[in-house]
Amino acid sequence: xxxxxxxxxxxxxxxxxxxxxxxxxxxxxxxxxxxxxxxxxxxxxxxxxxxxxxxxxxxxxxxxxxxxxxxxxxxxxxxxxxxxxxxxxxxxxxxxxxxxxxxxxxxxxxxxxxxxxxxxxxxxxxxxxxxxxxxxxxxxxxxxxxxxxxxxxxxxxxxxxxxxxxxxxxxxxxxxxxxxxxxxxxxxxxxxxxxxxxxxxxxxxxxxxxxxxxxxxxxxxxxxxxxxxxxxxxxxxxxxxxxxxxxxxxxxxxxxxxxxxxxxxxxxxxxxxxxxxxxxxxxxxxxxxxxxxxxxxxxxxxxxxxxxxxxxxxxxxxxxxxxxxxxx
Amino acid sequence: xxxxxxxxxxxxxxxxxxxxxxxxxxxxxxxxxxxxxxxxxxxxxxxxxxxxxxxxxxxxxxxxxxxxxxxxxxxxxxxxxxxxxxxxxxxxxxxxxxxxxxxxxxxxxxxxxxxxxxxxxxxxxxxxxxxxxxxxxxxxxxxxxxxxxxxxxxxxxx
Numbered sequence: 287x288x289x290x291x292x293x294x295x296x297x298x299x300x301x302x303x304x305x306x307x308x309x310x311x312x313x314x315x316x317x318x319x320x321x322x323x324x325x326x327x328x329x330x331x332x333x334x335x336x337x338x339x340x341x342x343x344x345x346x347x348x349x350x351x352x353x354x355x356x357x358x359x360x361x362x363x364x365x366x367x368x369x370x371x372x373x374x375x376x377x378x379x380x381x382x383x384x385x386x387x388x389x390x391x392x393x394x395x396x397x398x399x400x401x402x403x404x405x406x407x408x409x410x411x412x413x414x415x416x417x418x419x420x421x422x423x424x425x426x427x428x429x430x431x432x433x434x435x436x437x438x439x440x441x442x443x444x445x446x447x448x449x450x451x452x453x454x455x456x457x458x459x460x461x462x463x464x465x466x467x468x469x470x471x472x473x474x475x476x477x478x479x480x481x482x483x484x485x486x487x488x489x490x491x492x493x494x495x496x497x498x499x500x501x502x503x504x505x506x507x508x509x510x511x512x513x514x515x516x517x518x519x520x521x522x523x524x525x526x527x528x529x530x531x532x533x534x535x536x537x538x539x540x541x542x543x544x545x546x547x548x549x550x551x552x553x554x555x556x557x558x559x560x561x562x563x564x565x566x567x568x569x570x571x572x573x574x575x576x577x578x579x580x581x582x583x584x585x586x587x588x589x590x591x592x593x594x595x596x597x598x599x600x601x602x603x604x605x606x607x608x609x610x611x612x613x614x
Numbered sequence: 615x616x617x618x619x620x621x622x623x624x625x626x627x628x629x630x631x632x633x634x635x636x637x638x639x640x641x642x643x644x645x646x647x648x649x650x651x652x653x654x655x656x657x658x659x660x661x662x663x664x665x666x667x668x669x670x671x672x673x674x675x676x677x678x679x680x681x682x683x684x685x686x687x688x689x690x691x692x693x694x695x696x697x698x699x700x701x702x703x704x705x706x707x708x709x710x711x712x713x714x715x716x717x718x719x720x721x722x723x724x725x726x727x728x729x730x731x732x733x734x735x736x737x738x739x740x741x742x743x744x745x746x747x748x749x750x751x752x753x754x755x756x757x758x759x760x761x762x763x764x765x766x767x768x769x770x771x772x
Contacts (some may be wrong), residue, residue, distance in 0.1 A: 288767055291732050294710050294717075298703055300633040304647050308625045308654045312618040438618060463618070521667050523623065556623055558664045574661070576617040590617075 313438055350378055350396045350407040353445050353457050357594050360445075362569035373540055373597040374398060379501055387493035389413040390483060394497050395455070399504050400541025401469040403461050403591050404428075405444075406478070410454040416485065421446065421456055423480035423495075428460060431475040435466030440575060461591060463577050471504040510538040510598050510613050518606045520549070520557045531557050533588070538563070538604060538613075540595045543573070548585040551578050561590040564603040564610055571596055621658055624670060629654075631671070631734060632678050638725040639682035641718055643703055649685060653678040675744050679726070716763055724759040727752050732767055 351374045358366035377398050384393035395407040410416065422443040439462040446456040464470075477498050483491040515534040522529045535546040549555050561573040576590035603610040616624065632653055636646035656677050664670040702718075705711045717725060726745070730736045731752075738756070739749040760767050 288732050290709070290713060290765055291728075291767060294705070294713055295634050295729070295733050297705055297710065298634065298637065300629045300650065301643075301647065304633065304650060305625070305629060307651055308629060309622060311655055311658045312621055314655075314658070440618065523627070523667075551619070556620060556667070558620070558666055558670070560663045575615045578617060578619050588617075 312440065314441075350398055350405065350457070351375060353407065353447065353455070354398070354594050356445055356447075361571060361593055362565070364567065364569050367567075367597075367600070369597045369600060370595075374595050377504060377540065377595050379504075381499045383497050383499040384409075385495045385497045387495055388491050390491050390493055390495075392480070392495045392497065394478065394499055397499075397501060398595060399470050399501070400591070400595065401471055401506075401539055401544075402464050402589055403459065403541050404470055406458045406460065408456050408458055409449070410456065410483070411451075412453075412491070415452050416454050416490065420487075421454055421483065421485050421490070423483055425479070425481035426458075426460075427479045428462070429477045429479075431477075432468075434462070434464065434468045434470070434474075437463030437465050439463065461575060461577075463579065465579065471506055473503040474501050475499075476501055507540065507598060510601060510604075512536050512538070512604060512611055512613055516545075516604075516606065516609075516611050518557060518559060518609065520551075520555045522555055524554050529555055531555060536604065536611075538598065538601065540592075540598055542576075542589050542591045543604065545588045545590075546581060546585055547588065551586045551588065557588075559607045560605075562605040563592065563596055563601050564605050565596075565600050566602045567600070570605065615659070615661055616657065616664075624657065624674075625654060627667075628671060628674055632674055634729055634733065635675055635678050635726065636682055637703070638729045639679060639722055640685065641702070641722075645685065649678060649681045652681045656681075672740075672744055675730070679745065713765060716765070720759050720762055724755045727755045728759045728767075731756060 351371055354374050355366040355371065358364070358370065377400065378396055379399075380396045381394040384391050386392075389412060391411040393409040393411070395409050397407075398405040410421065420443070426441050428439070439460060441461075442459045444457040444459055446454060448454055462470075475498065477496065479494070479496045481494050482489060483493065515532050516536065517530050517532045520529045520531040529549075531547055531549040531551070533545040533547045535544075537544040543561055551557065561576075563571045565571065571592050571594060573590035574593045576588060578586050578588040581587045601613055603612045605611070629650065632650045633646055636649040636653075637643065640646050640649060653674060657674065660673075662673060664673065703714065705714060717728075720728070727738075727741050730741045730744070731738065736744070737749075738752040741747075741752045742749045745752070
């Protein structure tokens, strides 16, 4: 009796054009999640620190470490520690390269790097004051010399702030799919191209900005490598029975966790859960985005990125949902 | 946030369902495609941690229904019907065209529970949770919709 009803909708699949549009979404930036003026607390702390250090604060205020401190507070509810700030400084390089178009100057203030992730602090100066609202660019392209083998890339504009001179500071996160052996922490000449500035989803200014800069090789600390394997829950895409996924060769870096599995992820099995780090002070950092690749030697390699670079000496355990995998 | 692979898998699994939900809400394929695109963009950008595929599916239905509601509330939408939006689906069988016309003659608020129950197989309480209504209200809508259709649909079972 219900068959005609079912058959009616079976003749109405989503179009190929719609499927393609949706597949293309993974190359779009992820919308800015948050946009706020830098909290007074951070500004006061930065001012106090600058005065104590006897330096002019204006040039150094609202650095990338300040935005990470803001993210840390939002993520953990606690103030970021001196050790964490030290780690962020270690991974960060000042840049100061800029390009101007249509009366708007975009400057790459500084870059913080992990193996597979870049955070760029962008300063946007406009002849006409920009509104204090979410800002982002379209058509973002990176190129590296020497060349890096990459697949698709994800971009997002994260926490932002307004400097006292009225310029906007925004944090651009770039996560490419690395298909070769290079990491983003090697030495590169980088070219960043961005088109058209948007605010609150509306076109604010047309323009093309191309900014070139060089990055020196970053010294990285040894990763944490928990012994043994980790088994987590997954769901089968082919039958309703619960499945498990066993990960091995786990490598935790300050910016991401890498895991290897022989499970057929993607085509048949999906892991839906959050990887995180339990810190020794009780706070927790949760992953934000990730990817799974075919490993050249077989199996699959997954990577999940931390929202903030993490000082590994403060890590107590790797977590997946309620599961905690202690770090020896 | 979902990884690219998780997002693509979710799209492959649920796009037809979302398109049907949007069609039931909005009637016209062009509008339904817009609603599905907006829903999937929200999925790409959400930070919601999904516990399992059922959680993901429920989230998608809820968001899609909200997107459709927003579209029908839009002043532009209320005043303007584009030429593109006038196109309705075309079916290979005349009987299907008739059934579609009957379905579209139902109020939109009754069409969606019908689809979620008779095509997707959700129980009335599950549909109630998704749409913010009681199971009794859903049963009432199903009964009302059935009474207006010439097609005989089985009564819902829990």
